[in-house]
Amino acid sequence: MLKFPPRALILFLCPPTLCHMRKTIALVAEELLKRAVIGLPDDVEIALANAYSNETKEVAKEQLKIILENIGVARKNQTALCQDTGTISFFVRGKNLTSEIRDGIFDGVLAATKNIPLRPNSVNPLTRKNIGNHPFIHLEFSDNDYLEISVIPKGAGCENMSALFMLRPSDGLEGVRKAILTHVAQKAKNACPPIVLGIGIGGTPEQAMLSAKENHLKKLTSKNPDPILAELEARLLTEINELGVGTMGLGGLRTALSVKILSHPCHTASLPVAVNIECWADRRLTARIFKDGKIEYF
Numbered sequence: 001m002l003k004f005p006p007r008a009l010i011l012f013l014c015p016p017t018l019c020h021m022r023k024t025i026a027l028v029a030e031e032l033l034k035r036a037v038i039g040l041p042d043d044v045e046i047a048l049a050n051a052y053s054n055e056t057k058e059v060a061k062e063q064l065k066i067i068l069e070n071i072g073v074a075r076k077n078q079t080a081l082c083q084d085t086g087t088i089s090f091f092v093r094g095k096n097l098t099s100e101i102r103d104g105i106f107d108g109v110l111a112a113t114k115n116i117p118l119r120p121n122s123v124n125p126l127t128r129k130n131i132g133n134h135p136f137i138h139l140e141f142s143d144n145d146y147l148e149i150s151v152i153p154k155g156a157g158c159e160n161m162s163a164l165f166m167l168r169p170s171d172g173l174e175g176v177r178k179a180i181l182t183h184v185a186q187k188a189k190n191a192c193p194p195i196v197l198g199i200g201i202g203g204t205p206e207q208a209m210l211s212a213k214e215n216h217l218k219k220l221t222s223k224n225p226d227p228i229l230a231e232l233e234a235r236l237l238t239e240i241n242e243l244g245v246g247t248m249g250l251g252g253l254r255t256a257l258s259v260k261i262l263s264h265p266c267h268t269a270s271l272p273v274a275v276n277i278e279c280w281a282d283r284r285l286t287a288r289i290f291k292d293g294k295i296e297y298f
């Protein structure tokens with residue numbers, strides 16, 4: 001099946017060191033957003049198609065059929081697959097993290113808002129005055145000889161179901177599992193399920209929240225290298241699907257497509273647990289910008 005726009009494509013621009021870095025980053029940020037809001041990653045689409053094939057409850061199957069048709073229409077018409085093009089988070093990894101990258105991302109978001117177009121979703125939190133789309137940029141130092149930029153445009157329906165629990169260390173693994181399951185049982189129906197669940201365990205409270213969201217950069221099929229976390233992911237996925245919330249909260253077999261966990265060391269007296277829920281429109285895309293001007297999207 002030929003997909004538009006192709007999600008894995010190599011482009012060549014003149015080398016960023018020779019061109020204006022800000023302009024290159026702006027083009028990449030706009031392209032990332034265009035591809036991300038129009039087409040879902042293959043693994044997400046396959047997971048939704050499998051959910052449709054296996055679903056036995058008629059109303060849930062019908063909803064999944066509509067979701068899959070919606071994905072096809074968005075791709076054919078080159079339009080955003082959901083009207084909520086979300087709050088935009090960028091994750092940037094590289095050696096030389098300069099203000100030109102930040103400025104380029106802001107330029108790219110401005111252009112994407114106008115050209116794709118994206119719904120202007122950002123407002124002053126108190127006056128509610130609209131300011132367009134304000135991106136959030138998270139930086140990570142890396143030794144790679146390329147610059148990597150990922151984007152997650154995330155809708156408010158699922159983002160509003162986020163939570164942070166400051167558990168007691170004595171709550172342990174069982175306390176973590178119960179806190180997540182109780183929260184998802186209450187909130188999943190409001191997050192346009194089937195959901196993808198991102199969990200951050202440990203670190204500081206703000207690191208746990210960031211880790212929870214960063215999980216959404218992983219492929220649904222990726223394996224957790226930590227056997228304890230891998231087991232917790234598998235158990236939570238089974239238990240969440242046994243809740244029977246189902247597609248769009250209408251019941252059925254699939255409440256969640258995947259559970260992903262990231263953990264960091266934390267204070268001996270703390271146990272932060274953060275939950276970040278993605279809806280079925282689990283949008284993400286990454287670009288790698290190489291020194292010779294080659295750009296890969298995947």
Ligand code: SF4
Binds near residue numbers: 085
């Ligand atoms: S939660 Fe997701 S699918 Fe639902 S309206 Fe928001 S972006 Fe769209």
